[in-house]
Amino acid sequence: MPAKVIAFVNFKGGVGKTANVVNIGADLAKYHGKKVLIVDLDAQSNSSVWLMQPPEWRKHTKDLSRSVYQVFRDKIVGTHLFDFEKAVVHGVPRREFPLIASLDLLPSVAEMVKIEDQIHQIKSVSAFTILYQALKTHFHSYHYVFLDCPPNLYSVSKNALFAADYCVVPYIPDYLSLSGFEILVDMVHEFYNRMSGHFTVRPWPQIAAFIINHFAKQKNVFETGVNEFEITINQLRPGGKIHPRATCLQPYIRFNVHVAESTNEHLPVFLHKPDSIGAMDYADLTQNFLRHFEGVL
Secondary structure, eight states: OOOOOEEEOOSSSSHHHHHHHHHHHHHHHHHHOEEEEEOOOOOOOOHHHHHOOOHHHHHHHGGGGGGGGHHHHHHHHOOOOHHHHHHOBBBSSSSSSSSSSSSSEEOOGGGGGGGGHGGGGOGGGGGGGHHHHHHGGGGOOOSEEEEEEOOSHHHHHHHHHHHSSEEEEOOOOOHHHHHHHHHHHHHHHHHHHHHHHGGGOOOOOOOEEEOOOOTTTTTTHHHHHHHHHHHHHHHHHHGGGGGGTTHHHHHHHOOOOHHHHHHHHTTTHHHHHHHHHHHHHHHHHHHHHHHHHIIIO
């Protein structure tokens, strides 16, 4: 069965995107028997440094061909230096041994920031197919491939959108986010319309799920924000801009200091603090994530 390739996308930063990628991916691998690949596409390299200790990450990516950067660089300059098996880090996080044997990482580097300028040298829609063409033969080795996108909808993020089977939108339910969300949905839908000629064999990808992060029940603004968000989702479904069964996955991820702390320990939250609210929320969310992507869609 081919992998489910899922892009986690939002053009706002700080919405919990990388925390979702790392903790759901790790939970699927550790507790649900799934082989998972995380592809870090962000120049900030947050998921890379979350799952690798900085000296290990710097040593591994000192040769840039051992990072996702080389995927794009090869296409731009016409080289063939990217080697998936040399670039991918098997069994992250690691100490003396892999802590989660079936969780792999294709790391990013700061040099990814240069790609957005360089990719414009490619004057065709093939600029958005680079990631898919480079990695598609490796997808069959995994049950899930998570694409951790930069906080924008520029060329690298559009490569993730094209490579994906589905998109997940992490979201923080405050008053200012709703209009931005509707713009995001429109931009993703417009991109897929532009690329429709390339989906003759593959199904057309769609936004299929939403994850509420940093939820604080005592803040009325958040409850109001969630209600307005769900109304908007219901209004969008009939127009075909999102998957007809797209839903807001439960539970909402509550703000929890142990999730923030786990980044410093370079561990998913359930390995850092297994009895924390964060670990429990992610365990429940992963169960529902699995049910949604394997049973509902």
